[in-house]
Amino acid sequence: MLSVAGLGKRYPGAARPLFSELRFTVGAGEIVALVGESGVGKSTLLNCVAGLEPADAGTILIGPDAVDMARLDEAAAAALRASRIGFVFQAFHVLPTLDVAQNIAVPLLLNGIDAAEHPRHIEELLARVGLAGFGPRWPASLSGGELQRVAIARALVHRPSLILADEPTGNLDPRTADEVLSLLLERVRACHAGALIVTHSRHVAQACDRILALDPEGLR
Amino acid sequence: MMRLGWWLIRAQLLARRSATALSMLAIALGVALGYAIHLINDAALxxxxxxMKAVQGEPDVVIAPRDGAGHIPLALVDQLSRDAAVAVLAPVIETRVRIGDTPLLARLIGLDPFSAALLMPTLLPDQAADAMGSLLDGAVFASPALAEKVGADATLMRGAARWQARIGGELAAVPAGEKLLVADIAWVQAHFGPRDGVGEIRIRLSPGMPLAAWRAAWAPRLPAGIELRAAEDNQARVSNISRAYRVNLNVLAMVALLTGAFLVFATQLTAVAQRSTQFALLGVLGLPPRLRLLQVLVEGLAIGVPGSLLGLLLGCGLAVGFTRVAGGDLGGGFFSPATPVIVPQLLPTAGFFALGCLASLLGALYPAWLNRIQPLAQALKTGFAQGQARGGGHARGRDALLILALAVGALALARVPAIADLPLGGYAAIALLLMLGIVCAPLATRALFGAVARARLPAPLKIAVQNILQAPLMAQVAASGLIVSFALTVSMVTMVASFRTALDQWLDAVLPAPLYMRSKAVPLPAELLADLARADSPFQRVERMAASSFSLDPQRPTVALLVREIDRRDPGAQLPFTGAVADVAPGGIPVWISEAMQQVHGIAVGQRLRLPLLGREIEVTVSGVWRDYARQFGAVVMTADDYLALGGRFEATDLALWPRPGQEAAAQTWLRGAATRHGVEATASGEIRELSLSIFDKSFAITHALEAAAMLIGLFGLAVTLAASVGLRARELAMLAALGFDRAMLGRAVVFEGALVTCVGLALGLAAGIAVGAILTHVVNPQAFHWRMPLAVPWPPLLAVAAATLAAGMLASGIAARRATRLPAAQVLASAQ
Structure with missing residues (x-):
């Protein structure tokens, strides 16, 4: 699902590259944790994979047809994200002006699929993340755990081949974090997608299939 | 994708109802003002x-003398009538008469009923009622406006000439409001002349005869004092009379629309800033960059479309209401005060709708672009990146270059002469000056507050100054909107004050006598002049003036000819010259032209001119230029002695009167009695001054309304932007509260910051406004209206508006601070995790 090779990034004016010659893969149905100390470049690596920041070198092949994100312009990268990638963030990032069902429908709309044709699909997805009947509710009325469940549903609704998650349990209490993590791992595996999860949590990392540790020397 | 766009627009409109409604109203106001002005002027025109058509008919050509004292010789009428290309030839004599000893004036039109039936049927009475015979027998027919005021008989008077006429009936087809009398041409000729000619000839050419060819054949054969005007010349003349005034009003309305665009700009920028995380999220999820741009533009249109539609409705209502209350004249004095019918036309309506939409699109353009270029990952983490507004040395250098280019461009454009009689260069220079004011904001901010920031200040003030210095985009936007609206207000107040001051001084110069008497373009009655000349009259001095007009260009309005009793050795005693007076060679005829005449026709002092006077061309020398705020299209003063020597008749229309010492009250009583007896106007100089200034104030009433609209919209923009700027920093304020700032300290910091932003906007707005006022005074006014005047800045009202604006800015900041610090700091910080 994701194959990274020779990836390098240096910020302008920096004495040394943030990282260079990174090489790793994430297979279909595989969940990989990316760990490392603060400032080592985990989020930047995730941004490069998502096409939100340009890499200086390397290839980032995504999906069964191995489209190279590193070679795409801004618009093509956005289109690839819309069709192949799902996102889960630490701060949930649920649109406050749309209700739960509308939030989940956003990726469908971005892919040109009329959400009105799929109310049952969204309702089923909500039920699978434990939010049955939550469709018409507004984000302001939800707890942190519920918001993250909405975000997971949104990340999976368009059946992406890759899930990118940045500290998905960082804002949750331990019990809710456990529930959300279990749900995320279960749904990713059920969808047979690959997932790259950036985390500081040893517990989260150990729940994943494989751990990649990023430090100034590279990936281990 | 459309559905997502609609969800976002609906959510945005609902979430920011007040700001959106204000923006819509601002656009509506701009469109309404422009559209109403257009509708009123269009209907009046x-x-x-x-x-004019009802009175003139629709001839292909009019042949007329170029001055009021001239006429068409009968020989020329005879030659023209023998031209096979002439299908209809209608001779006309038109003169102004007083009806009895009343102030009632009318146009008396003498015509040939047979040719008039073909060319000017509206001027003829109902033929079935045997009125034509009555017309030929010397009866006079009156338009409906006059028919109800005159009886069966009326004395028609012009100077010493009188005609005891029989009123034959009513001219039902003449438009309401026209004061017209129609008689057979022979009867008019017999009573008022000219004996050996006619006033003008209206011609319809034979079918198939090309007008240009006929004109080219006849124009060289006409005597010097006679001109040939085609129908389109007349239309051009009518349009030219009021064109600059109409264009200027429309430019003012567009200014209101521009400030509306600024409000859309402020609203959309704050909307983008407040939703930057949401837009970043959508971008991360895959919303293409062009759709992030398009979304904000469409949101701008969602303000512009209903705003423009509302503006069209308001404009139409305003136009109908205004014309019903005040007639068709917006204050320029060009049109009749009668109520014209407002008829909206599709194309201009669509044009004003498009202008409103364009203004809102323009307002949304920069916010849309900012939304397009927001770095997604950073915006998702930290919200709106205000860093765009910060500039290093490179940006400062670029700003300085831009400022220089704008200043040089504005100066260069201000020197461009009028294009098609319109001050287009001046208008463009004003646009550049407004941009200059905005571009100066960051540099001025750094210059003003750079040193202050290094000083030891109380914590709230230090934070406020530091925030301004970092030049957050929102603060700059607030200052920019204020710069534009305050500059426009300052410029218009300055221009109007300059004009009023100059008018006041001019009235002192041109009203030296205590009393005046006039008879509009009709010679004063001979008996009155004889009474004034008697030894027992209470006046020690009477100065006479005869006003008429002549044409220098068939497409331009006529020029006034003022024949005055002036001492040619000392004309400065009676005329307010603007420069030196040149001597005229012995035997030469001196004339003194007004500034408007100099401007319109490009005439210099010392230049020799050939003026169409007394039916021929007479060479005169321009001896000086004098200031005249009464006649926009130019005036020429000639001494009565010269005019008489040339063979003219000096028939006074205006008198300036100096009572004998001690007889002032008796003189006033005498004058009022004479005025009532002879139906002329008598006024004291104080009354003329008062009336002139009140007409001036009425003329600029609409300008003041536009100033108020611009300022109000600017204040809305300031309040919206300051409030949004503070709202965006709720987290920062909560963090300061957590560090130990109490609510009062935070409030002081925010209010002080609002005051600083407002001060920067006011200072730059004042500077730009005075510069724009100078362009309005020294470029736009002379080029569009041919008035010149010194610049006078009215400091007290400007400082009062500035103080009120500063108070409003501080109030808006205070309210915003209170809202931003309403929630406990811990809650705000927790929600930001």
Whole structure:
């Protein structure tokens, strides 16, 4: 699902590259944790994979047809994200002006699929993340755990081949974090997608299939 | 994708109802003002043209003398009548008469009923009622406006000439409001002349005869004092009379629309800033960059479309309401005060709708672009990146270059002469000056507050100054909107004050006598002049003036000819010259032209001119230029002695009167009695001054309304932007509260910051406004209206508006601070995790 090779990034004016010659893969149905100390470049690596920041070198092949994100312009990268990638963030990032069902429908709309044709699909997805009947509710009325469940549903609704998650349990209490993590791992595996999860949590990392540790020397 | 766009627009409109409604109203106001001005002027112009056609008919060509004292010789009438290309030839004599000893004036039109039936049927009475015979027998027919005021008989008077006429009936087809009398041409000729000619000839050419060819054949054969005007010349003349005034009003309305665009700009920028995380999220999820741009533009249109539609409705209502209350004249004095019919036309309506939409799109353009270029990952983490507004040395250098280019461009454009009689260069220079004011904001901010920031200040003030210095985009936007609206207000107040001061001084110069008497373009009655000349009259001095007009260009309005009793050795005693007076060679005829005449026709002092006077061309020398705020299209003063020597008749229309010492009250009583007896106007100089200033104030009433609209919209923009700027920093304020700032300290910091932003906007707005006022005074006014005047800045009202604006800015900041610090700091910080 994701194959990274020779990836390098240096910020302008920096004495040394943030990282260079990174090489790793994430297979279909595989969940990989990316760990490392603060400032080592985990989020930047995730941004490069998502096409939100340009890499200086390397290839980032995504999906069964191995489209190279590193070679795409801004618009093509956005289109690839819309069709192949799902996102889960630490701060949930649920649109406050749309209700739960509308939030989940956003990726469908971005892919040109009329959400009105799929109310049952969204309702089923909500039920699978434990939010049955939550469709018409507004984000302001939800707890942190519920918001993250909405975000997971949104990340999976368009059946992406890759899930990118940045500290998905960082804002949750331990019990809710456990529930959300279990749900995320279960749904990713059920969808047979690959997932790259950036985390500081040893517990989260150990729940994943494989751990990649990023430090100034590279990936281990 | 459309559905997502609609969800976002609906959510945005609902979430920011007040700001959105204010933006819509601002656009509506701009469109309404422009559209109403257009509708009123269009209706008044159409009314004017209809009335002219009703009186003139629709001839292909009019042959007329170029001055009021000239006429068409009968020999020329004879030659023209023998031209096979002439299908209809209608001779006309038109003169102004007083009806009895009343102030009632009318146009008396003498015509040939047979040719008039073909060319000017509206001027003929109902033929079935045997009125034609009555017309030929010397009866006079009156328009409806006059028919109800005159009886069966009326004395028609012009100077010493009188005609005891029988009123034969009513001219039902003449438009309401026209004061017209129609008689057979022979009867008019017999009573008022000219004995050996006619006033003008209206011609319809034979079918198939090309006008240009006929004109080219006849123009060289006409005597010097006679001109040939085609129908389009008349239309051009009618349009030219009021064109600059109409264009200027429309430019003012566009200014209101521009400030509306600024409000859309402020609203959309704050909307983008407040939703930057949401837009970043959508971008991360895959919303393409062009759709992030398009979304904000469409949101701008969602303000512009209903705003423009509302503006069209308001404009139409405003136009109908205004014309019903005040007639068709917006204060320029060009049109009749009668109520014209407002008829919206599709194309201009669509044009004003498009202008409103364009203004809102323009307002949304920069916010849309910012939304397009927001770095997604950073915006998702930290919200709106205000860093765009910060500039390093490179940006400062670029700003300085831009400022220089704008200043040089504005100066260069201000020197461009009028294009098609319109001050287009001046208008463009004003646009550049407004941009200059905005571009100066960051540099001025750094210059003003750079040193202050290094000083030891109380914590709230230090934070406020530091925030301004970092030049957050929102603060700059607030200052920019204020710069534009305050500059426009300052410029218009300055221009109007300059004009009023100059008018006041001019009235002192041109009203030296205590009393005046006038008879509009009709010679004063001979008996009155004889009474004044008697030894027992209470006046020690009477100065006479005869006003008429002549044409220098068939497409331009006529020029006034003022024949005055002036001492040619000392004309400065009676005329307010603007420069040196040149001597005229012995035997030469000196004339003194007004500034408007100098401007319109490009005439210099010392230049020799050939003026169409007394039916021929007479060479005169321009001896000086004098200031005249009464006649926009130019005036020429000639001494009565010279005019008489040339063979003219000095028939006074205006008198300036100096009572004998001690007889002031008796003189006033005498004058009022004479005025009532002879139906002329008598006024004291104080009354003329008062009336002139009140007409001036009425003329600029609409300007003041536009100033108020611009300022109000600017204040809305300031309040919206300051409030949004503070709202965006709720987290920062909560963090300061957590560090130990109490609510009062935070409030002081925010209010002080609002005051600083407002001060920067006011200072730059004042500077730009005075510069724009100078362009309005020294470029736009002379080029569009041919008035020149010194610049006078009215400091007290400007400082009062500035103080009120500063108070409003501080109040808006205070309210915003209170809202931003309403929640406990811990809650705000927790929600930001």
């Amino acid at each position: 159409a009314d004017f043209s209809r009335a």
